[in-house]
Amino acid sequence: MKANIIIIVIALAITGLSMSAYTVDQREKAILFKFREIKKVDIEPGLHFKWPIAFDVKKFDGRILTLDTQPERFLTSEKKNVKVDFFVKWRIDDVEKYFLSTRGDERNAQSRLSQIIKDGLRNEFGKRTIQEAVSGERSDIMKILSTTSNELAKELGITVVDVRVSRIDLPDEVSGAVYERMRAERNRVAKDFRARGMEAAERLRASADRERTVILANAYRDAEKIRGEGDATSADIYAQAFGKNEEFYAFTRSLNAYVNTFRGQNDILVLEPDSDFFRYFSDSKSKP
Numbered sequence: 001m002k003a004n005i006i007i008i009v010i011a012l013a014i015t016g017l018s019m020s021a022y023t024v025d026q027r028e029k030a031i032l033f034k035f036r037e038i039k040k041v042d043i044e045p046g047l048h049f050k051w052p053i054a055f056d057v058k059k060f061d062g063r064i065l066t067l068d069t070q071p072e073r074f075l076t077s078e079k080k081n082v083k084v085d086f087f088v089k090w091r092i093d094d095v096e097k098y099f100l101s102t103r104g105d106e107r108n109a110q111s112r113l114s115q116i117i118k119d120g121l122r123n124e125f126g127k128r129t130i131q132e133a134v135s136g137e138r139s140d141i142m143k144i145l146s147t148t149s150n151e152l153a154k155e156l157g158i159t160v161v162d163v164r165v166s167r168i169d170l171p172d173e174v175s176g177a178v179y180e181r182m183r184a185e186r187n188r189v190a191k192d193f194r195a196r197g198m199e200a201a202e203r204l205r206a207s208a209d210r211e212r213t214v215i216l217a218n219a220y221r222d223a224e225k226i227r228g229e230g231d232a233t234s235a236d237i238y239a240q241a242f243g244k245n246e247e248f249y250a251f252t253r254s255l256n257a258y259v260n261t262f263r264g265q266n267d268i269l270v271l272e273p274d275s276d277f278f279r280y281f282s283d284s285k286s287k288p
Contacts, residue, residue, distance in 0.1 A: 027061065028045075029062040078129050120148050
């Protein structure tokens with residue numbers, strides 16, 4: 001009987017100890033409640049004890065958290081819509097304020113923080129054109145937004161570590177028209193380049209044809225000159241050869257003429273018998 005009582009007492013002691021002991025991680029922030037009333041905040045990391053049942057502990061993530069929302073539309077000073085994709089890095093700074101303002105619900109905190117950032121972006125984009133927002137003053141928007149959002153987020157017990165705009169796009173219905181204009185402009189530029197290329201090609205082709213004509217003319221001129229010199233040399237050689245033995249030269253020319261004229265057995269040539277063409281035939285008959 002005593003053993004059972006001892007076992008029960010030990011079990012109750014262990015249960016009570018487990019209910020009264022709690023730990024706080026370095027990455028966490030904790031609040032100690034007594035009957036749902038805040039008794040202690042910013043509890044140091046480590047092992048702690050509390051009275052069971054009456055006291056309760058609620059823990060929150062003390063690390064840097066990320067708020068990443070869906071792209072939102074904002075109007076610029078030109079009254080044009082832009083789609084802005086942004087994210088926020090934040091952490092719990094005052095855990096008591098955080099709990100009182102958001103009831104300790106992270107989704108509630110992110111929703112309220114998101115609204116603060118969206119209001120700031122709406123205000124900053126409303127002061128600027130698309131060109132200014134996208135390029136020139138984008139970093140200025142981030143600096144201003146970080147400062148203003150931090151001031152407002154203090155009421156939530158939150159510190160905004162960083163705010164970044166990751167992307168700025170035109171709405172889908174506007175993007176199509178813009179892309180069509182860009183495509184038409186690129187096509188116009190491409191056609192202009194093609195026209196210039198064709199013009200340059202025609203100039204090169206005309207220049208090449210002109211050079212070809214000049215080269216052929218010069219070559220023909222040089223060929224005719226060489227041919228004329230050759231003919232003159234040939235005529236001079238023939239003249240010298242003819243002058244050495246005129247009768248033999250005339251006889252050889254006649255033989256070549258006979259060979260070239262009578263190439264086949266059926267070749268017929270009708271001439272006067274006393275024609276000069278047959279002079280050597282007649283002379284051969286008259287000689288003994």
